[in-house]
Amino acid sequence: MAFGEVLKELYESIFRKNYSPVLGGVLLALLVILLEMWYRPWGIVGGLRNWGEWVLYGIGFLEEAPPHPLWFSSSVLDIGLLLGAFISACLAQEFGIRIPPKLEVIKAIVAGILMGIGSALARGCNVGGFFMPLANLSAAGIAMMLGLMIGVFLGVKYLLWEIERFSSQGGKEISMKKISPLLGVIALIILFWGAYDYFSSERENAYLLGGSLLLTAGIGFVMHRSRLCMVNAFREPYLSGEATMAKGVALSLFISMLGILFIKMADIRDPMTYVEPTFIWGSLIGGIIFGAAMVVAGGCGSGSLWRVAEGQVKLLIVVIFFALTNAILRYYMDNVWEIWDKGILGSAVYLPDVFGYAGTFIILSLVILLWYIFVDWNEKTEKFVIGF
Amino acid sequence: MVDLSTIKPDEVLDCKGLSCPMPMLKTKKALQKLQSGQILEVLGTDPGSKNDIPNMCKKEGHEFLGMIDETGYTRYFIRKK
Numbered sequence: 001m002a003f004g005e006v007l008k009e010l011y012e013s014i015f016r017k018n019y020s021p022v023l024g025g026v027l028l029a030l031l032v033i034l035l036e037m038w039y040r041p042w043g044i045v046g047g048l049r050n051w052g053e054w055v056l057y058g059i060g061f062l063e064e065a066p067p068h069p070l071w072f073s074s075s076v077l078d079i080g081l082l083l084g085a086f087i088s089a090c091l092a093q094e095f096g097i098r099i100p101p102k103l104e105v106i107k108a109i110v111a112g113i114l115m116g117i118g119s120a121l122a123r124g125c126n127v128g129g130f131f132m133p134l135a136n137l138s139a140a141g142i143a144m145m146l147g148l149m150i151g152v153f154l155g156v157k158y159l160l161w162e163i164e165r166f167s168s169q170g171g172k173e174i175s176m177k178k179i180s181p182l183l184g185v186i187a188l189i190i191l192f193w194g195a196y197d198y199f200s201s202e203r204e205n206a207y208l209l210g211g212s213l214l215l216t217a218g219i220g221f222v223m224h225r226s227r228l229c230m231v232n233a234f235r236e237p238y239l240s241g242e243a244t245m246a247k248g249v250a251l252s253l254f255i256s257m258l259g260i261l262f263i264k265m266a267d268i269r270d271p272m273t274y275v276e277p278t279f280i281w282g283s284l285i286g287g288i289i290f291g292a293a294m295v296v297a298g299g300c301g302s303g304s305l306w307r308v309a310e311g312q313v314k315l316l317i318v319v320i321f322f323a324l325t326n327a328i329l330r331y332y333m334d335n336v337w338e339i340w341d342k343g344i345l346g347s348a349v350y351l352p353d354v355f356g357y358a359g360t361f362i363i364l365s366l367v368i369l370l371w372y373i374f375v376d377w378n379e380k381t382e383k384f385v386i387g388f
Numbered sequence: 389m390v391d392l393s394t395i396k397p398d399e400v401l402d403c404k405g406l407s408c409p410m411p412m413l414k415t416k417k418a419l420q421k422l423q424s425g426q427i428l429e430v431l432g433t434d435p436g437s438k439n440d441i442p443n444m445c446k447k448e449g450h451e452f453l454g455m456i457d458e459t460g461y462t463r464y465f466i467r468k469k
Contacts, residue, residue, distance in 0.1 A: 018439060089435075171405015173404060229408070231408075310435065388416060
């Protein structure tokens, strides 16, 4: 085989072909651990809320200006994810403006609002409320996982009900296939130029933001290439029995937990990072609402964002209503009702405080292993499959 | 090999603009209504379908005949088992 062909094959398998969920999950875990070592845990909602707050400030609902999106770390994480996923979609020529039929628009609005409510109660979406808290050894992560399982079941019930009664047609795509490699190269230049700007800035935490931008761009790229989807991971065991995505996410969660366990044992990060006062009610109820809604939306926190980056208009609507609802609700919860001090939605439980590091490792490994065994067994027996 | 460009589908399902999991659900629903051996053509725009539809066919035992990329959408052909 000629040298050029070897290069071409390598290019195809990195930039054009899809990665398996297992490869995607492993790479995601690696980036998540690096990001937490570099600066802070990964998250989605904080950035969306920041953008929502700017809209609320613009219309006069908020009196004080929120932090600048380019100097607010949560927002930078989301910008990085969007850029990375956009670059992936463009280089693979999968970017295109996909306009959904009417029913999907209504579903997107309702689901977006519910996702905003669920993530406000749980103080995070599937990433900041389930995946990262669990990896950061917080009991709240387990509670939201349970909530998501219940919520997703309800969401699947709705989808099955809908499919029997409605048939929405008439969507379309505005193809961007021809110009998308060019758009991808432009986005790459913006990414590296942005990172360079952060690294050469005099501001105190600028280089930290620069690294975070690059790492989350990696997360967006990997998630899009592998179409890593936590909605799929929770939904398919009910809908078709398929467990491939669930296994990839479970593996990713285990590796992330292991890495962050060491980060926290070594005192690199404050132990209480991502240990929020939502155990158990905030995470459980928030998880149920968020879980049901993300099935109807067709994307979770991270999955909605990378689908926006590939041009899915439905998910763009989801993200807008998600961000605005979360910003409004958290404004009232934080400043008006002062809900967190009262402890109504639960307490902050750092598992090592109760079980020690070894005990925590065993408990969280068992939780992830049980999930893995459950979806694997269900794939073979279809005991919990309610779809057709 | 079946020549996809001249194939006459028994049913055409429009999934354009829909995102995951709607194309998959609608495809399965449409296949239920067909007779064994009949051909379903699905029109889709979700990149995820390129893996999902062949995988689903393999799992359910339908014959995936192939796909054609057109400008702005992809045509998928399935023969019901």
